[in-house]
Amino acid sequence: ELKVEQNPLFLSMQEGKNYTIYCNYSTTSDRLYWYRQDPGKSLESLFVLLSNGAVKQEGRLMASLDTKARLSTLHITAAVHDLSATYFCAVDIKTYDKVIFGPGTSLSVIP
Amino acid sequence: GAGVSQSPSNKVTEKGKDVELRCDPISGHTALYWYRQSLGQGLEFLIYFQGNSAPDKSGLPSDRFSAERTGGSVSTLTIQRTQQEDSAVYLCASSLSSGRETQYFGPGTRLLVL
Numbered sequence: 001e002l003k004v005e006q007n008p009l010f011l012s013m014q015e016g017k018n019y020t021i022y023c024n025y026s027t028t029s030d031r032l033y034w035y036r037q038d039p040g041k042s043l044e045s046l047f048v049l050l051s052n053g054a055v056k057q058e059g060r061l062m063a064s065l066d067t068k069a070r071l072s073t074l075h076i077t078a079a080v081h082d083l084s085a086t087y088f089c090a091v092d093i094k095t096y097d098k099v100i101f102g103p104g105t106s107l108s109v110i111p
Numbered sequence: 112g113a114g115v116s117q118s119p120s121n122k123v124t125e126k127g128k129d130v131e132l133r134c135d136p137i138s139g140h141t142a143l144y145w146y147r148q149s150l151g152q153g154l155e156f157l158i159y160f161q162g163n164s165a166p167d168k169s170g171l172p173s174d175r176f177s178a179e180r181t182g183g184s185v186s187t188l189t190i191q192r193t194q195q196e197d198s199a200v201y202l203c204a205s206s207l208s209s210g211r212e213t214q215y216f217g218p219g220t221r222l223l224v225l
Contacts, residue, residue: 033213042202042216043154088154092211097161099211101146103153 002027004091004102012108013079021074021105023089031092032072033099034063036085043088079109113137115217117203123223124193132188132220136205144214145178145188146202154202160186161209193224 003026013019023032034046047056049065049072056063060083062075072089086106090099116135124130136143145157156170160180171177175193180186190197200221204214 031211042218043204043214045213045215048213090214094211096167097209097211098144098156098159098167099214101154101156106151 002093002096002100004089004100006087006089006102006105008105009103010106010108012110013076014110015080016078018078019076021076021087021107023072023074023091023102025070025091025100025102027070027091027093028067029070029091029093030067031094032065033090033092034072034074035088035090035101037088037104038085046087076107081109081111083107084109115203115205115215117201117217117220119220120218121221121223123225125225126195127192129189129191130193130222132190132201132203132222134186134188134203134205134217136184136186136203137215138184139207140205140215141183141208142206142212143180143186144204144206145186146204147172147199148202148219149199157188157201190222193222195224198222198224 007022032049035043037043047063052067054065060077065072086104088104089102118133141162143160147155158178159167175191178188200219202219203217206212206214
């Protein structure tokens, strides 16, 4: 069964702290996406990770991909309130020519 | 350039009525998806169109739901005999040429079935 899991599903953290969101999946894949959804808004693409060992960084967010472990991480450094949103990973499934979304991690950064 | 647009942005309907939701993808994008997102929940895949291929309808929750894509561009999602559990945000996304590329999402249609 194709499964994409995220951990944690809900995260409340203080400004200035670091934390990591995990995305693991159950089938072979070599491409993974991270999206952000602000409250009441639609999804926006954050990162595309195209190969094993890929690392992308944008501001306080850094994403990485380990295809052998079937795991991607989204690391938050020195969180600020503006990062409060729901973060989705989406795993490319070549066989089915589509991506499968994880359930999302709702992040709340508290001043 | 113009992004993905959806209409209406909000729709309130009575139980048992039919509704049509429209999606205009980014020009030149051949892949188009419909998702449903209930309040505070993740994305539920509904249907995927890719070029002239038969659509992947594996996510449609019941035969009350259908979708079409005319001329490889605009898509319409139709829900017949709406039920209260159909209340959700319906999101459309498009990507350039396959289901394996970055998807660009529209703003969504918020459907409320009374």
